[in-house]
Amino acid sequence: MIDEPYRWVEAIANRREYIESELAPGSPTIALSCQEGVLLLTFGKDRKKIFEIYDRIALGGIGHPGDLERLRMMAIELASTEGFARSVSDVSLRRMTTYSFSPAFKQAFEQVYGAPYLARLLFAEVGATPADDLFVALDYDGSMSANSMGSGKGRDHFSVIAGTRRSATQIAEYLRNEPVGSLDSALAVAVRAWGVGLYTADEDHADIPPPEELKNFLKAQLKDYSIEAALLERKPKTRIAFTELGEDQVGSVLSEYKE
Amino acid sequence: MQLSESNSADAGDFVGLLRRSGALRDQKHLEGHLPPLGGQPPVLETQATTVLAFKFSDGVLVAGDRRATAGNVVMYDRADKVLEIDRHSVMAIAGSPATAWEMARVLEHSFQFYRRSQLQEMSVEGKVRALSKLLRDNLGMVLQGVGVVVPIFATYDYGAEDPAKVFFYDAMGAQFEATDFAASGSGGPSVRSILYYENAWGKTQLRDLDQKGAITIALRALDTAAEADTATGGIDRQGKIFPIVKIVNQNGITTVPDDVLSSLFQTALSPS
Numbered sequence: 182m183i184d185e186p187y188r189w190v191e192a193i194a195n196r197r198e199y200i201e202s203e204l205a206p207g208s209p210t211i212a213l214s215c216q217e218g219v220l221l222l223t224f225g226k227d228r229k230k231i232f233e234i235y236d237r238i239a240l241g242g243i244g245h246p247g248d249l250e251r252l253r254m255m256a257i258e259l260a261s262t263e264g265f266a267r268s269v270s271d272v273s274l275r276r277m278t279t280y281s282f283s284p285a286f287k288q289a290f291e292q293v294y295g296a297p298y299l300a301r302l303l304f305a306e307v308g309a310t311p312a313d314d315l316f317v318a319l320d321y322d323g324s325m326s327a328n329s330m331g332s333g334k335g336r337d338h339f340s341v342i343a344g345t346r347r348s349a350t351q352i353a354e355y356l357r358n359e360p361v362g363s364l365d366s367a368l369a370v371a372v373r374a375w376g377v378g379l380y381t382a383d384e385d386h387a388d389i390p391p392p393e394e395l396k397n398f399l400k401a402q403l404k405d406y407s408i409e410a411a412l413l414e415r416k417p418k419t420r421i422a423f424t425e426l427g428e429d430q431v432g433s434v435l436s437e438y439k440e
Numbered sequence: 441m442q443l444s445e446s447n448s449a450d451a452g453d454f455v456g457l458l459r460r461s462g463a464l465r466d467q468k469h470l471e472g473h474l475p476p477l478g479g480q481p482p483v484l485e486t487q488a489t490t491v492l493a494f495k496f497s498d499g500v501l502v503a504g505d506r507r508a509t510a511g512n513v514v515m516y517d518r519a520d521k522v523l524e525i526d527r528h529s530v531m532a533i534a535g536s537p538a539t540a541w542e543m544a545r546v547l548e549h550s551f552q553f554y555r556r557s558q559l560q561e562m563s564v565e566g567k568v569r570a571l572s573k574l575l576r577d578n579l580g581m582v583l584q585g586v587g588v589v590v591p592i593f594a595t596y597d598y599g600a601e602d603p604a605k606v607f608f609y610d611a612m613g614a615q616f617e618a619t620d621f622a623a624s625g626s627g628g629p630s631v632r633s634i635l636y637y638e639n640a641w642g643k644t645q646l647r648d649l650d651q652k653g654a655i656t657i658a659l660r661a662l663d664t665a666a667e668a669d670t671a672t673g674g675i676d677r678q679g680k681i682f683p684i685v686k687i688v689n690q691n692g693i694t695t696v697p698d699d700v701l702s703s704l705f706q707t708a709l710s711p712s
Contacts, residue, residue, distance in 0.1 A: 233556050257557050258457055265454075265549045266463045419527060421552075 192293045200321050203299050207243030207344035208406070209352055209378035212305040214314045214338040215367035218415040218422065219307045222371040224406035231411045233423035235260035235272050237307050239413050243342055244300030244321075252300055256282075269420060274306035278317045278325060287323025297321055303342040307413035307422050316340030343378045351381040355389050364412065368426075368434045371410075376402065400438045408435060452562075454553035455546060455573070464546070485586060486510045488521045488540065490627030490665045490672040491532035493594045493606045494635055494646045495620055496654035499689025500594040500604045502530045503658040505627070505666065506681055507673030508537055517673060522684040526551045527692045528596040529567060534625030535589035535611070539581070543574045543589060564597040568607050568615055575613035582611045590624045596688050604689070620646055627665030627672035634661045655685055655696060656708040675705060 210223040210230060221231045221241050230249075232240045234256045242249045259281055264272045282302070290297040298321050306315040316328045318340050329336040339356045343349040355377045359370045376399040380386050390398060410426040417424075458464035491504035504521035507514060522532045523544040531547065533540035550570055554562045562570070571593055581587035593607040608622035609615050616622075620639055623631035638657055639646045649657065659675065662683050666674025675682055682705070685696040 229559075232559075235556075254557060257553065261454060261549055261553045261556075262457065262461050262463055265458065265545065 189293065193291065196290070196293065196297060197322070200297060200299055201345075203245070204243055204301055204321070205344045205382075207301070207342075209341060209343035209348060209375055210241035210243065210303050211352065211356070211371045211374050211378075212239075212241065212303055212316050212340045213356070213361055213367045213371050213374075214311040215361050215364050216311070216415070217364040217412060219305045219314050219316075219413040220364060220367045220371055220410065221303075221305055221413070222368070222375065222408070222410045224375060224403070224408055226406060229409065231409050231425075233411075233421075234304070235264060236269055236420050237413060237422045238272070238274050238277075239305050239411060239423055241303040241305075241342065242300055243344060244298070248298045248300045252282075252298065252302060255285075256304075274304050274315050274317060275327075278304060278319060278327075282319055283323045283325050285323075286319060286321060290322040301342045303340060305340070305413060307415055309415070311338060312336070314338070318342050339374075341374070341378070343382070345382055347387070348378045348382040351389055352378040364430075365434070368410065368431060372399070372408075372434055372438075396438070400440065403435070403438050452554040452558045454550040455570075457553070458546070484510045484513075485536050486515045486538065487535060487626070487671060488519055488537045489534055489625035490623070490631060490662060490669070491521050491534050491592055491625055492623040492628075492631045492635065492658065492661060493530075493532060493592045493608075493618070493621065494654070494657075495604045495606060496646055496649040496651070498651055498654075499596060499687055500530075500606055501654045501658055501685065501687055502532050502592070502594045503662060503683050503685040504532050505662050505673040505683050506676075507671065509671045512670070517676065517679065517681055520684055522686050524548075524686070524693050525567075528688060530594045530686055530688055530693060531571065532592040532594070532624070533589060534591070534628065536587045539578060539587040540589045540591065543571070543578075543591070546574060547571060564595055564600070564605060567595065568593060571607075572609065572613045572615045575609055575611065579612055592622050592624050594688050596690060598690070623661075625672070627662070627669040630665045630668060631661045634664055651687065652704065654687075655701070655704050658685055659683065659701070659705055659708045 208223055208225055213220045221239055223230055223241060228246060230242055232253050234240050240253060240256060259277055260272045286298055289295060300321055302319040304317045308314045318326050328340050341349050341352045343352060352374050355374050361367045361370055373395060376395050377389050379402060380390050380398050408431050410431050412424050412426055413422045486508050488508045493500055493502040502522050506517055506519050508516040508519040522530055525531050525548045531544050547570060551562055551567060578587060588611045590611050591609055595605050597603050597605050606618040606622050607615050608618055608624060621635040663674045666672040682698050682701040687694045
């Protein structure tokens, strides 16, 4: 059946439609550069979605838990093996995503007899300065968007993955206009950006809501969600940059949305 | 780089992963190239010597001299034999640095890999055993008289009643938990005697020493070991080369800076 070109295109299109519908309800994950490092933030209902991959690399994901787990393990194995065989400083997110992940995703997606990855990933790598931070968003078909790998393009200080394309676009739009300095300001901005993502996810709301409406929306939503946040420290005490942010660090930001 | 998937049976096993990926080889390729049992080793091996660890009032002190030798040649006078494995674990090595540094590297990555992949810290028993396994994997070499490593492993176990832990090993991988102290390397026997003497008949038992007292004993022990053992560096007064002294406690690992060692040394080695 799929040996004919048209059928193959059709099969791929069906597959794309299926995966998009599976990913659509996913809660957005946001990565944001600040002075202290890179903040990763999402809200979830039951399972963990932000993970440490290597000394300076973290991962956030939307999708099927089984696939996310496989991909997370692949990333950890890739990074650890290289870090051992060469050096910790040779482990690079740019190489890991372009040479390993993107081709693997594309292959799984286009081989229509096999199962594709039901996953959308957001990788972050903290650099020496905010201008060196790297974010790579990877989609189930292997397509990638990075905040800075090419030349000549203005670089973003953030990256985002969301269930729907519209939601991701609106979060990006929102973040582009929100200046970020310290970790506290990054947390506040990221929480609001997540709200924008959830607000614009459904068909009824196409645009970013006005501040007051966004606040009320978040107040209502946060009852059902719990926050998950992690920081890749720019200047960690040990080699390891990843720390999960506890209640004491995120509490004050969230208190604004408590009744 | 190629992606490979893991299954739950060997989840968190970094050594297994390295073997599969070819980054770590077993020693089959050496077969036929090593001397017969009891023969002369084919190469003059670099050796690193004299490390010690003991418990004191504020955790565990681990120290090592800086000399690495090959036969009667001093290879290096700034060798670091006290290696940090993770935030609360230190491995001190005596024997062949070629094998020992690689073991330390494998251990460090194994513990991190386990923590990251399994989302929990490896237990202290697990860590102690991981080193034991590496030593046993090295048995083939040990029997040929090459690449022998006799390490000390010190760590801080939050959950335990006596959280400061010191383990020592033999070259075949047997592990022993030390109640108070351990020493290894060519200067090990004299260090052991000193620590035993201090603990049994000294003014203060090792466990009750404060940090300053503990560092003083360590410096004295290494200096004494160097007196009769050419393979131990002791303290190089002219070159200002001091032993490596690290302290492991609830705050993690602290390396005692050279200037502290230097000023303590002034008083430590003058008669009291």
